[in-house]
Amino acid sequence: MNIRSLTRGDGVVIGAAVLLLIASFLDIYSIDGAPDGTDIPSLWGSGPVVFGVVLAGLIGAALVVVARALPQPRKVAGLDLGQVGVAFTVFAAWCALGNIFDPAGAFDGEGGIMDGFGAGLGLILALIATLVMAAAAVATPLVPALKGPLIPAPRPAAPQPYGGQPQGGYGYPGAQQQPYGGQPSQPGQPGQPGQPFGGQPQPGQAQPGQPQPQGPQQAQAQAQPAGDFSPFWFAVPVPRPLFAEDGSPTPIAELAPGTWYLAVEQRGANLVAQTQDGRRGVLQDTSGIQRG
Numbered sequence: 001m002n003i004r005s006l007t008r009g010d011g012v013v014i015g016a017a018v019l020l021l022i023a024s025f026l027d028i029y030s031i032d033g034a035p036d037g038t039d040i041p042s043l044w045g046s047g048p049v050v051f052g053v054v055l056a057g058l059i060g061a062a063l064v065v066v067a068r069a070l071p072q073p074r075k076v077a078g079l080d081l082g083q084v085g086v087a088f089t090v091f092a093a094w095c096a097l098g099n100i101f102d103p104a105g106a107f108d109g110e111g112g113i114m115d116g117f118g119a120g121l122g123l124i125l126a127l128i129a130t131l132v133m134a135a136a137a138v139a140t141p142l143v144p145a146l147k148g149p150l151i152p153a154p155r156p157a158a159p160q161p162y163g164g165q166p167q168g169g170y171g172y173p174g175a176q177q178q179p180y181g182g183q184p185s186q187p188g189q190p191g192q193p194g195q196p197f198g199g200q201p202q203p204g205q206a207q208p209g210q211p212q213p214q215g216p217q218q219a220q221a222q223a224q225p226a227g228d229f230s231p232f233w234f235a236v237p238v239p240r241p242l243f244a245e246d247g248s249p250t251p252i253a254e255l256a257p258g259t260w261y262l263a264v265e266q267r268g269a270n271l272v273a274q275t276q277d278g279r280r281g282v283l284q285d286t287s288g289i290q291r292g
Contacts, residue, residue, distance in 0.1 A: 003069055004258030005239050006150040009140025010068050013089070016133035017061035020092075023129055024054045026122030029103055043122045052095035057130045060088025064137050068239075071254055086137040093130035100127050147238055149257040233260045233292035234273075242273060242281035252281050260292055 024043040031038065043049045063085025067074065074081040103119045140146045235258065241251035253275055255261055264280065265272035271283045 004149065004151050005254070005256035006065065006068055007140055007146060007238075008148050008150055009136045009143070009146035010065050011150045012136035012146070013061050013064050013133050013140075016129045016136065017058055020054065020057045020061075020126055020129035020133070023122045023125035024050075026125065027120035028123050030118045030120045032118075040120060043126060048095075049099055049123070049126075053092050053099065053126050053130060056088050056095065057092035057126075057133055060085045060090075060092060060137070061133055063088060071256070072251075073254075086134075089130065089134040089137045093127070093134040096123070096127040096130045099123055149238060151258060229266050231262060231264050234263055234271075235260055235290045235292070236283075237288045237290070240283060240285050242275070242279075242283055245272065245280060245282055253279055255283065 026042060027040040028043050028046055028049060029040050031040070043054055064082055065085075067080065067082035067085060070081070076084050100119045100123060103117070103123060136146065236255045237257060239257065240255045242253040242255055243249070244252050255273065255275075259276070261276075262274045263271045263283075264274050267282065269286065271286055272280060273283045274280050
């Protein structure tokens with residue numbers, strides 16, 4: 001499980017679950033004119049409220065969060081784990097709404113016994129918590145503001161845009177290594193100290209004003225610019241699916257924010273990425289990725 005794959009919507013679901021848990025220990029009823037010492041039960045004193053509101057809401061929130069944190073989607077009875085969690089949260093909100101309208105249940109209070117009898121603070125907070133929980137669970141895949149990562153990914157010291165060569169060369173972000181496939185610097189190449197002013201050029205060096213000769217490696221690099229791909233590390237801003245290299249539409253993994261992955265090959269606008277456990281797949285959506 002990777003908590004960095006959680007979204008802001010998941011954070012709202014977690015907060016609503018905490019509020020629901022607190023509300024479950026508060027009064028389920030409110031009675032007008034009751035003495036101060038009246039012992040009013042909490043939500044745990046009513047079986048229908050416990051199973052239909054408290055436990056259903058907490059289980060639904062847990063399923064939504066766990067489904068998001070898992071590297072691969074899990075299914076229960078053919079349904080995605082997250083979808084089952086959303087259904088639980090909606091059911092809990094529906095039951096809480098019913099208990100607000102009729103907190104006494106089948107006890108209709110004939111003869112004026114139930115006068116001044118209504119929903120308590122715990123039941124009201126439970127309704128608010130389950131409504132927020134269900135709304136966040138349903139709206140997270142649809143609202144861009146809720147899709148953002150709950151915990152931002154750590155940024156390298158000098159982030160590079162996609163397609164650029166990182167200053168540290170090939171390797172894990174921040175490593176000082178030779179560029180992939182590069183040759184060590186030779187005297188006379190850019191970056192080496194030049195001749196002092198007024199000095200004589202060495203044999204093999206071009207005279208000022210004369211065209212510079214191109215070596216075979218430079219000519220080959222200009223003739224085949226598309227083949228100059230160096231593997232690099234990258235991170236995704238939001239969870240992205242990784243598809244099989246054979247073109248299968250079913251994702252084999254999910255790339256999570258806050259984790260570095262290795263791009264080993266470029267296929268047009270797509271990247272072939274490798275996960276920490278050695279699996280390789282095609283990343284079709286490369287927008288906004290961060291190079292290390």
